[in-house]
Ligand code: CTP
């Protein structure tokens with residue numbers, strides 16, 4: 001038996017987790033998205049559930065089945081993700097944003113399929129709301145955790161994001177770390193705080209990363 005299934009140290013806590021990609025439809029049959037598998041967010045939801053938390057998992061389109069004992073909300077777009085997360089976060093103690101939110105959506109979504117034309121086309125995009133930043137502006141006593149994937153200057157950029165979005169910490173990874181990140185079962189992350197302090201965690205399973213993430217969130221909580 002896994003020790004976390006015995007230790008109910010999150011009993012009575014409400015945890016909201018976002019996972020997976022968003023889809024930003026251009027027309028009824030085409031969208032902009034990214035390769036997020038949802039595995040990291042699902043692992044956080046399952047770990048929190050096994051530790052006794054009341055868990056809401058808001059997920060974009062992924063090929064993973066609903067975890068038992070978790071309230072699962074399926075969404076497509078960043079705007080839908082925003083509404084679901086902000087609503088659920090109101091009563092939450094901990095919010096973990098693993099979702100790979102598309103930064104832009106179509107400025108105008110066509111209701112009809114767009115036929116191809118000769119030559120180049122231009123797509124007009126408009127920024128999506130920053131959900132983590134919005135949660136950070138109305139933080140209350142909640143612990144806010146973000147994720148970031150960076151190709152360079154990772155710690156500096158992740159610390160800047162934690163600061164700007166008022167997140168307690170961000171777990172940073174790099175697309176070049178093989179077997180981790182998009183689609184893998186393992187992850188190798190660096191915990192980065194707004195003050196620029198950081199800890200490199202060893203490569204391990206996403207479930208173990210989830211466990212350490214929640215340990216850190218529980219450590220941060222009393223200071224709220
Ligand atoms: N995030 C969010 N809403 C968005 C974009 C990102 O809530 N519209 C969250 C992500 O879920 C993640 C964190 O913010 O937890 C960092 O995401 P990232 O894409 O690295 O941050 P951005 O501010 O979008 O910066 P970048 O320009 O590097 O994409």
Ligand code: CA
Pocket residue numbers: 101102103
């Ligand atoms: Ca982004």
